[in-house]
Amino acid sequence: MRPSKTTTFSRRAFLKSSALASGGMIIGFNLFNACKSEVELPIDLSQLNYNDFNAFIKISEEGKVTIFSPNPEIGQGVKTSMPMIIAEELEVAWGDVHVVQAPLDTKNYTRQMAGGSQSIRHGWEALRQTGATAKQMLVNAAAARWQVEASECTVKEGVISNSKGETLGYGDVVLEAAVLEVPEDVTLKDPKDFKIIGQGKGNVDIDKIITGKPLYGLDYKAEGMLYAAVLRPPAFGQVLESFDDSGARILPGVVDVITIGEKLRAYNDSGKKNWSMQMSSSDKVVVIGKTTWDAMKGLKAIKAHWKIESELESTEDHDKVLFDLLDGDSLKTRRSDGDINKAFAEADAVLERVYEAPFLPHNCLEPMNFYANVTPEKVHLVGPIQTPASAQKVVSELLERDIEDVHVEMTRMGGGFGRRLYGDFVYEAAEISNAVKKPIKMVSSRAHDMTTGVYRPATKYKIAASIKDGKLTGYHLKEACINGNMYGLIPNFFPAAAIENYQVDSANYKSNITTGAWRAPYTNFLASAEQSFFDELAEVLKIDRVRLHMDLLEKAKNNPEPNIEYSPERLQGVLKLVVEKSNWGNTKPGVYQGLSVYYCHNTHVAEVADITMENGVPNVVKVTCAVDCGIVVNPLGAMNQIKGGVLDGIGHAMYSDFGFNNGVPQSNNFNTFQLIRIGQTPKVDVHFIESNIDPTGLGEPTLPPVGAAVANAIYKATGKRLRKQPYMNNMNVSEKVLG
Structure with a gap:
């Protein structure tokens, strides 16, 4: 067991958010200011005056606690789990806690974004410090009133007791605590003493969600607000040449028709182009209406x-270009261990395979939307965004306003999956409001959302392995991707350090099509490719599939200079657990199993898919999932994240296809783009590795492995290896071993 931790930091450092590493966050010196008896416990966002706070916690004299959740809520559950961490160390009853979404506040919060499954991992220590420090201040206040040592006091569910049996509630001493010095030493709990962390807690917004209360960007309304619909280029690489708006202007409910784009072009021309500014800088036609329906009807x-600004590529060209890149001279080596050329030259046999994945839209249930009200006093922005700080910065520069004038409030998001990392819809809303001088809500239709967005890049992998004397001697991974994909740490994932001769190369082809992060960036298809390849490799080597992985991980453990991101021991742990829990290799007749084990987003996962064949069609009936994510903060929320990732991964691997013809998307709604259906969803059986290691991510890590688990199970059932997604479109694929 990990012992309790004593954290020491100066009072001055405590007051400065920049002094807390890894996304550290603070309570703030005036933590308990404004905790007056006449202030009622806030019940929704609109009742809070954020100028009164600079941090996380507010306590009323009645002992009720309001905790502000700083990071955007995208469905990953941080609005519940982050306050749970604070409440645990604060030592309050969860039933007495009220949770509110905090606005963007770069002074008191750091890494106030949602992406990469990193919110809990980065906030873990600082959130605990926040709760523990607040508790100590309250205890010190009670001890001073009783004239006893603080060490003689204990706390249970917001009630402080001393050795004489006297008690005081937090609300009784909140005003006295406000004037005390911030303690420099606080002791964090031993995980074995957790009472809230590790217990399943329902989503703090669940009642509002199921009763349809306003939570999401599309729900937001303001007095005098108008609605805007934007006509964007129908094909990537096109720009607006001319337009006739007479038909729109005569429609009832249409208030105005304008164009935007000039400010965005000026911004880009200034050299300030931001990573999140993915969209075309063509002029766009905007219809302003009294309702969403009025605006869209006018559009x-x-x-x-439209005219072509630059050369477009067809879908067929993308395929050819990517295949050419796999064997071209533009490949860039990301990692090279040993001598891959020598290993392949001396091999008895080489196994080489190519794996292919299409573009994919994000298809958030809630289409892109945002509210903006640009006035001389301030720029007020409200809506669903994963990167509020980036949006604030770009809007301030786009409109040439002081960044302090740009106020961003975050609503709950109806899905993000990486799409809402890119703030194009925020910038459009801000530019529209700036032009018409009125508050507006920009709303995209499903078709516009699907055809003018940001996409997972189409990608191809070529993987080759050299075999000598029946043993694996070399491994070569090549990636070809539209607009680039493999960066950073991916070459240091498994099987890095497990194979002596190991090389990873990548190349990209620049396209007009905007691409970007899609759920589990970089690994969402790479895991399918590599884990399918290892399944085939085990068959060629005549080695048990589990034994092959265990042996390779053992080699990685014994490598003196591994330079890897994953833990071989933890991967072995989830592999052993999934084999046990899935009844691997001992299923009843007619059930076929496939295995996949993978590390990404700091979490280790192993999955086994069980399928049956019904009238020649594979049916995924069960997925057993073993997860090592360290301490599980909220098991109920964690289970939802894991199951959602598995189902999302199955659906896109099996059914979802998306392409372009001369830059024009070939699907614009769910009648032509298939997502997984309710009848196609399997049972997902989840098992956690018990751990006291600090928590890691869960929103993304269970998606990448499942594609290979399903493909490997289908091979067991049909004898066909599937190397091109979506699998249901590509059931006839041949294979060969190159001698």
Whole structure:
């Protein structure tokens, strides 16, 4: 067991958010200011005056606690789990806690974003410090009133007791605590003493969600607000040439028709182009209406003419270009161990395979939308965004306003999956409001959302392994991707350090099509490719699939200079657990199993898929999932994240296809783009490795492995290896071993 931790930091450092590493966050010196008896416990976002706070916690004299959740809530559960961490160390009853979404506040919060499954991992220590420090201040206040040592006091569910049996509630001493010095030493709990962390807690917004209360960006309304619909280029690489808006202007409910784009072009031309500014800087036609329906109806009446600004590529060209890149001279080596050329030259046999994945849209249930009200006093922005600080910065520069004038509030998001990392819809809303001088809500239709967005890049992998005397001697991974994909730490994932001769190369092809992060960036298809390849490799080597992985991980453990991101021991742990819990190799007749084990987003996962064949069609009936994510903060929320990732991964691997023809998307709604259906969802059986290691991510790590688990199970059932997604479109694939 990990012992309790004593954290020491100066009072001055405590007051400065920049002094806390890894996304550290603070209570703030005036933590308990404004905790007056006449202030009622806030019940929703609109009742809070954020100028009164600079941090996380507010306590009323009645002992009720309001905890602000700083990071955007995208469905990953941080609005519940982050306050749970604070409440645990604060030592309050969860039933007495009220949770509120905090606005963007770069002075008191760091890494106030949602992406990469990193919110809990980065906030873990600082959130605990926040709760523990607040508790100590309250205890010190009680001890001073009783004239006893603070060490003689204990706390249980917001009630402080001393050795004489006297008690005081937090609300009784909150005003006295406000004037005390911030303690420099606080003791964090031993995990074995956790009472809230590790217990399943329902989503703090669940009642509002199921009763339809306003939570999401599409729900947000303000007095005098108008609605805006934007006509964007119908093909990537096109720009607006001319348009006729007469048909729109005569429609009832249409207030105005304008164009935007000039400010964005000026911004880009200034050299300030931001990583999140993915969209075309073409002029766009905007219809302003009294309702969403009015604006969208007016948009359909616009007659626009577009011209090609730059050469477009067809879907067929993308395929050919990517295949050419796999064997071209533009490949860049990301990691090279040993001598891959020598290993392949001396091999008895080489196994080489190519794996292919299409573009994919994000398809958030809630289409892109944002509210903006640009006035001389301030720029007020409200809506669903994963990167509020980036949006604030770009809008301030785009409109040439002081960044302090740009106020961003975050609503709950109806899905993100990486799409809402890119703030194009925020910038459009801000530019529209700035032009019409009125508050507006920009709303995209499903079709516009699917056809003018940001996409997972189409990708191809070529993987080759050299075999000598029946043993694996070399491994070569090549990636070809639209607009680039493999960066950073991916070459240091498994099987790095497990194979002596190991090389990873990548190349990209620049396209007009905007691409970006899609759920589990970089690994969402790479895991399918590599884990399918290892399944085939084990068969060629005549080695048990589990034994092959265990042996390779053992080699990685014994490598004196591994330079790897994953833990071989933890991967072995989840592999052993999934084999046990899935009844691997001992299923009843007619059930076929496939295995996959993978590390990404700081979490280790192993999955086994069980399938049956029904009228020649594979049916995934069960997925057993073993997860090592360290301490599980909220098991109920964790289970939801894991199951959601598995189902999302199955659906896109099996059914989802998306392509372009001369830059034009070939699907614009769910009648032509298939997501997983309810009848296609399997049972997902989840098992956690018990651990006291600090928590890691869960929103993304269970998606990448499942594609290979399903493909490997289908091979067991049909004898066909599937190397191109979506699998249901590509059930006839041949294979060969190159001698």
